[in-house]
Amino acid sequence: MMAASQKFLLRVYITTDVVVKVSLTKRPESVEELITILREKLNPRLDFEFTLQYEDTDFDGQLTCLHDIQELLEKSTLKIVRSESDASSCASSGTDILPHVPLAQRLKCWPDTFPVPTFSYEVEHVLEKANKAYEMSGKQLKLTRAQKHNILETMASVMHTFKAYPSDRDVCLAAKALVTTHPCLNEPGSYGWKTSLKFKMGNYRTKLARAGCAEVSVNAGRRSINNSEGEYPHSNIKRARKAEVNYLPNFPRGEDKASLEELSIQIKNEVEKTEPNKVMIEKLMQTTFALRRHEIVQENPMVKDFLEKWPALRFHSQVCAEFHRVTNINLQKQFYAELDRHTPRLMALYRQKSTRTGKISEALRNILNHYDHQEAPDVDVKRTAVLRALPVYLREEDPEFFKTCDAGTLDETNLTDTPVALLTVVADGAAETSPVHFSPSSMAVVVEGDLVIRDIARFADAYALLFGLIYALHLDYPRKLVHTFTFVQKVFMGLDDGKPLKPSLHALRNDLLQSE
DSSP states (O other): OOOOOOOOOEEEEEESSSSEEEESSSSSSHHHHHHHHHHTTTTTTTTTTTEEEEGGGGGGGEEOOOOGGOOOSSEEEEEEEEESSOOTTTOOOOTTTTTOOOOOOOOOOOOOOOOOOOOOOOHHHHHHHHHHHHHHHHOOOOOOOOHHHHEEEEEEEEHHHOSSSSOHHHHOOOOHHHHOOGGGGGGSSSHHHHHHHHHHHHHHHHHHHHOOHHHHHHTOSBTTTTTTTTTTTTTTTOSSOOOSSSSSOOOTOOHHHHHHEEEEEEHHHTTTTTSSOHHHHHHHHHHHHHHHHHHIIIIIIHHHHHHOOOOOGGGHHHHHHHHHHHHHHHOHHHHHHHHHHHHHHHHHHHHHHTOOHHHHHHHHHHHHHHHHHHHSOOOHHHHHHHHHHHHHHTTTTOOTEEEEEEEHHHGGGOOOOOOOOEEEETTTTTTTTSOOOSSEEEEEEETTTTTEEEEOOOOOHHHHHHHHHHHHHTTOOOOHHHHHHHHIIIIIOOOOSSSOOOHHHHHHHHHHHHOO
């Protein structure tokens, strides 16, 4: 007689507020295999490095790091613990006393196919009958006022889980999904449900603002009959403009500004230690994320002052972590995967354009000639060539953005009035020998005249970290390189803000898609 197959049911805490059930047909061979399985089943929610903790029955259900897969019971509760790149590190005894605070953050971007929700029992019953009648006779459903209100209110609630301020394209996708799912709701003309959803989202935001929801209440209290001195209602609206998923989250449950300020002091004290506890810093930075967003969005402080209060954002790992908190995208993984995927086609386009006449072609030839003189160019050299030539190809150039200095004069380099820059540090005397340095001594990121991050090994690493800092510090793109950074945002990082691409960017993206 065959033994019954063993089945594992796992209750997985992604955050304190987000719990999912995962079913496995057998016990994984190792903890690493379990992590891989969870990453596949829960993608993109687990698009970061993490370790696992389980409720240990030997210690009355207290959380313990999962090192031995045999500790996994047929019914187990697991907790995802975000970590540094070292997946084996678990919280030390010093982090056990830290408060674990739930964060009300979005986990998804706006989907390509909008998920139409389930409406009230009455409305679902009416829609089911009306859809059948529509298939047979094409008869449209005439809703009562209460039924239409239920549909719009429920749709607005789901739309808000993705964006507080959906774009015209987003609302159009939601309206199309509604009519596709329930064809009996199809109305003459193409703007009926789209217009209704737009108005309902406005009403829904008003309700949330009155309830104190931060990302919409920040725009409340503008000019009106009772407030003649306020800002105009439609000017300087604070909302996500570069596809940020968590633009201005509420404070964690049970926390206020004063308690989070205390945690920020702990972070600063820990960073100043000779050997800071990066696991503790990570957990505290996660908890205080909402406070940083409130400060950077509402108060717009100087970057130097902001980083003095939050020095952990000078760590490479925390720039990547903060970018993930804002966008739910793994910065380095996404950036390098898409950059490497498009490198062959981009290099071909650069070479094709370099054969023509004109300043742009000459500048591309200069970069490619230095690239061709590299002996056996590796992936880092190729990445440098692609990124350095991209703004030239897009007819953008900013000599103040790509800076070079000798290693011996780094600390004396004049960076005053430099808003944003990538600083290439080369051997003494080599600064003027090439427009592109493929093997620099190091790289540094400059923001508002301050060397925010230094001792970066490679050009592409510095580029990715700068892009992450732009989101973490709520910065505008460099004024003379807007097209370049918009291309990186939408094509490399997949962060679509709903705005149409400029013709030159649209043409380049089409050229890349045609090669696939």
